[in-house]
Amino acid sequence: MPLTKLKEHFNEINKLKNIRALLNWDQQTYMPIESNRIRSEQIALIQGLIHEKLISNKTKRLLEHSNKVNNLTLVDLAFIREARREYKIAIKVPNRLMRRMAKAASLGQQAWEKSKINNDFHAFKPYLKKIMEIKREHAKKLNIGPSLYDSLIELYEPGTSSNWLTNIFNKLKMDILEILHKLKSSTEPPDESILRKYYPLHKQINFISEVLQKIGFDYKIGRLDKSMHPFTSNISSMDTRITTNLKDNYLPSGIFGALHEFGHAIYDMNFMREIKDTILADGSSFGFHESQSQMWEYIIGHGKFFWDYWYPTLKNYFPKNLAEYPEEQFYRSINRVRPSLIRVDADEITFNLHIILRFEIEKKIINDNYPVSELPELWNEKMEELLGIIPPNDSKGILQDVHWSEGIFGYFPSYILGNLYAAQIYLNGLKKNPQINDEIKQGQFANLSSYLKDNVYRYGKIYRSEDLITKITGESLNPAYFIKYLRDKYSQIYNVKL
Amino acid sequence: MPLTKLKEHFNEINKLKNIRALLNWDQQTYMPIESNRIRSEQIALIQGLIHEKLISNKTKRLLEHSNKVNNLTLVDLAFIREARREYKIAIKVPNRLMRRMAKAASLGQQAWEKSKINNDFHAFKPYLKKIMEIKREHAKKLNIGPSLYDSLIELYEPGTSSNWLTNIFNKLKMDILEILHKLKSSTEPPDESILRKYYPLHKQINFISEVLQKIGFDYKIGRLDKSMHPFTSNISSMDTRITTNLKDNYLPSGIFGALHEFGHAIYDMNFMREIKDTILADGSSFGFHESQSQMWEYIIGHGKFFWDYWYPTLKNYFPKNLAEYPEEQFYRSINRVRPSLIRVDADEITFNLHIILRFEIEKKIINDNYPVSELPELWNEKMEELLGIIPPNDSKGILQDVHWSEGIFGYFPSYILGNLYAAQIYLNGLKKNPQINDEIKQGQFANLSSYLKDNVYRYGKIYRSEDLITKITGESLNPAYFIKYLRDKYSQIYNVKL
Known part of the structure; x- marks a missing residue:
């Protein structure tokens, strides 16, 4: 036995x-x-x-x-x-603390919803204060640190330190700010107005279903449904469900939400037999899981090769809007870059700055017990520093995300790690299978799928992220790949040298 | 405390x-x-x-x-x-026995499915034998009976004895056989061919949703979905879901399946506040719960007054099939009575004979350890005795129902009890609120709903069935009401004196 x-x-x-x-x-x-x-x-x-x-x-x-x-x-x-x-x-973590946290999160979320609607951070303050106290206590009990914040990060990214993240994010911040600065000089920025026309929902869902089928979503062990916020549910090795949020006046929402969740789902559907339905049947870390959804949403789904194949089909679904609109234009539309207030609406580049902002604030909250009442000001300062814009009010500033009201601290860094892993893994795949992009152009995904199944999906949690990325690509996490990917892609789209 | x-x-x-x-x-x-x-x-x-x-x-x-x-x-x-x-x-019941039962039922059901398809009772025999053995052991362990079968009935109808049921069913059998005999002499039996035309599913579901809304189904705390077999799920006091089985070539299936489940759902949605989400939040017994679904499916849903209001709407949904078809004809079509082989397709009258047949066989199986190999013959004899027809094969005979292969014995009587309670409760309601039928004719259900909520639904399991029926109607269960209801209804439809 x-x-x-x-x-x-x-x-x-x-x-x-x-x-x-x-x-x-x-x-x-x-x-x-x-x-x-x-x-x-x-x-x-x-x-x-x-x-x-x-x-x-x-x-x-x-x-x-x-x-x-x-x-x-x-x-x-x-x-x-x-x-x-x-x-x-x-x-x-004592049961009592868990229950206090659950209660604070439940009350916190209600208070947050109301405060966001009323643009009233003051009303949310006592709830957030309580949650911050409990999370600090939580971190102390975990005691994995060097710092308190490290203990919370550990819940999502085992073995990752906040110092390591800080170094990576600081470099990334510089590179991205430089790219953004150069993009500003472009004389021909993309125009996204075409995406904001009327796109009937039933046609969208039919198009999305056709895409999912073709790229490998198995409806015998999965489903696609609609929900307010897109998500993936792993209900068993034979049951992975994704949702997307369709909008009839904004085309990208439904399509790219579905592609993002498809990336999560295809990971969950392909663990090796031995670990299916066990505690190893999950992504190596949250960031690693996120890398697969970001890869399908952005590197593949927002890529030129993808639309070389799919744009004609999309035009057939929406001839009134798109028949006269060239693919090149469409491709540029979906890849428009522009600093903006709201994280979930951000583009592939500025999204990372939104995360870095939250990371820097979370560190101060958890490690330094930063005063709640001074958080909006801190938020706005960082928005100006990183994105060059100051929120007109707290609803569009510090109150925009649900995480903190739910007691989630330490999770945001996973979003950026996802982008970094994704680029490194994809570019490595391209090196090993140079025909991948040409295949995507033909609507074929066989080599890409094999590469991901054999190297990423099958292992689940068997390897820690740092070991897995090395096993796959021969080197540890290297943000240079992501930056290279961004420079290559956006210099072409914006016609500027990056 | x-x-x-x-x-x-x-x-x-x-x-x-x-x-x-x-x-x-x-x-x-x-x-x-x-x-x-x-x-x-x-x-x-x-x-x-x-x-x-x-x-x-x-x-x-x-x-x-x-x-x-x-x-x-x-x-x-x-x-x-x-x-x-x-x-x-x-x-x-020892855990070991429960697990043996679960395993036997799982294997039994697979074997039954195959045997039914292949019309091969012989292949099913060893599985059924095993299940019968375990159920007898189960009954022995329960040891509630005077007889073993009583112990199993107790699981569904607390406090009900098989002797009492036998007496009731014997009388019922005589009455029903007499009614059937007289109906045969009718010179104008209804014709149901109109129900077997093409009825598009999306229109059916729209009609059904309109009906449910009007008769009191609250979509804020409930849902309607499709499934192979109709059922009701009680997921919380704020979440009761029904399904129906729509057929595009047989209109009654979807409509009456939904009305039946609505009867279950409206019961589950209306327990008094104090017992919601407790173990008292259920029907007084299975038979009592069934009485409410049978009432909505048959007494109300197959009634003349109901269609006086709803038939014009139904005609609007299906003008091609029904525009030229008079309401009176339609009403007679849905109430056609005819002895047939399959229980689930049977009409309101002969259905009871199918149940009595199973009740009599179950008694022999559980109490007398009746030999498995002789069951098909026993089945066919009883079919001839009760319904006047002999199944051409076992698939349409003893193999038709799933219950025994799942290890369910003692449940069938609840179906008849449902009919008996339903008629007694409805006729009592009519006595107290003589305007009920006129209201149904106008598409109004206020008095009927209040009567059922105040007298039936709210109490859940607080009272045992025998006490509850007495509390509601002033007397204990009296099958005469059901017989009277059948005679009144079908003498009018068949134009014969019953």
Whole structure:
């Protein structure tokens, strides 16, 4: 009886997580509107059961036993590592603190919604203060640091330090600001007005379904639905669902939301058989998972080769809007770069500055206990420094994102890591399979898919991100690839030397 | 601290049942086809957690404590009664037996599907034999009966004996056979061919949605979806979902499936506040729940007054088929009576004979250990005796229903009890509110709804069926009402004296 019992135990925990995912998916797609409160209670119940199982004596006993087992495979070792990690994180944080956090987040989110609508940061302050206190306490209990903030980052990017991130982000910031400065000098910036015409939803969904089918989404083990915010749900190895947010007056929203979630889904659908439906059936880290969605949304989905194949089809769906509009123009429209106020509407380049802003503020909040009342000012200063614009009000400034009101700190860096991993992995794939872009031009994805399946998807959480990126590309994370990718792409689109 | 802890504990168990309901609903509506096996595992996991909580020492301790609490309300007493009942049933049956049953049912169902397709009862025999053995063992462990079969009936109709059912069913059988005999002499039987024309599904669903809205289905706390077999899911007090099975070549399927499930749903949506989301939030018994669906499907939905209002609307949806077809004819079409082979396609009258047949066979299987190999012959004999027809093969005979292959014995009687309760409750309502039928004629349901809400729905499981029917109608269950209802209705439709 080597690891069988340990695996069964954690597979059961994993099943409960899948059930939680279904409760959440349903809440955001088909659930009747009045049942929100009680659905939250149902999710909390499953959450509690997961926690209970995780911190049980049984877990402790099985983990102790695993120390004595010999002849372990790579997968076994990874299994033990992740099981131990989940256990350690769970027992470090007392149940009482978890419940206080859940309550503060629930109240915080309500208060945030109201404050955002009323543009009233003052009303949100006491709630945010409470959440910040609890998160600092949370970080202290975790005690993984060197700094408190490191402990929170660890939840999303195991083994990643905030110092390392700071170095990477500082360099990135310089490069991006330089690129933006040069793009400003372009005499022919793209115009995106064509994307804001009327695009009937049923036609959009048909086009998207056709694309997904062709690029490898398997409807026998997946679904596509609509929701307010796009997301991916991993409900089992045979059940991965994506949603997208369709707008009839803004074409990119539905298409690129779907491509982004497709990137997550195709990852989840292709773990190696041995780790399917186990705790290893997940992305190597949040950033690594994000790399796959960003790759499909931006590098592939916003790429010229992709639209060489798909633009004629898109024109057939929307002849009134697009028949007279050349592909080159369309390609430039969807890749317009412009500093703007709202992160979720930002382009591929300025998006990173929005993240760096949040990263810098989060560090101050968690490490330095930065005073809540001074946060809006700090936000606006950084907006001016990084994006050159000052929010006209807090709703469009510090109140724009939901994360902090939900108690999520340390997650934002994963978004940038996603971009960096994506470019490095894609450019490496291109080096190994130079025909990839030509195939995409023909609507073919065989070599790209094989490359990603064989090198990324199949391993799930077996390798930590730093090991996996090295295994795939032969070197550790190197932001130069992302910057190179941006320079190549946007110098062509803006016709300026970058 | 009177019953608070006991209630919290069982409310948690109830929440897990609701979660199980969502897993099941999703499986039958939106789940990708390949995920069947793993979904069954997820349901089994929740099932196991429910059982674990139910038989825990905590339950025992809380129930013992409840003995010592004074000043209990009616709801408290019912709560304790039901909690104790669930506990007693759960601890009587060893976990090992439950797992054996689950496995036998899973294998049995696969074997049944195949046998039904191949018309091969012989291949199904060993599986059915196994299931019958386990169910007899199950009944022995429960040990509630005077007879073994009584113990199984108890699971669905608490406090009901098989002797009492036998007496009621024998009388019913005589009455129905007499009615059928007289209907045969009719010189003008209805013709249902109009119902078998082409009726596009999207128009059907629009018509059904319009009807549901008008008769009181609240989409803020409910949904309507499509599925292979119609069903109702109670996912919380704020979330009751129904499905129907639409056929484009048979109009009644979608409409009456939806009305049937609406009857279940409107019951689940209207429990009194105090018992919502508790273990008392369910029908008084399965038969009582069924009475409300049968009432809406048949007494109301197949009634003349209903179509006086709705037929013009239906004609607007399907002018090509129905414009020239008089309402009176349509009403007669949907109420055609004819002995036939398949229970689920049977009419309001002969349906009861199908149930009586199964009841009589189940008694022999469970009480007398009737030999499996002789079951098809027994089935065919009873078909001839009750319905006057002999199945041409076992697929259309003993293999037609899924229940036995799933290990469900003792449930069929609830279907007839539903009809009996329904007629008695409806006719009592008519006596108290003589304007009900006239209101239905006007598309109004205010008085009928109030009557049902105030007298039936709100009480959930607070009263046992026998007490509730007496409370509502002033007398215990009396099958004469159902017979009277049938005679009145069908003598008019068939123009014969019944």
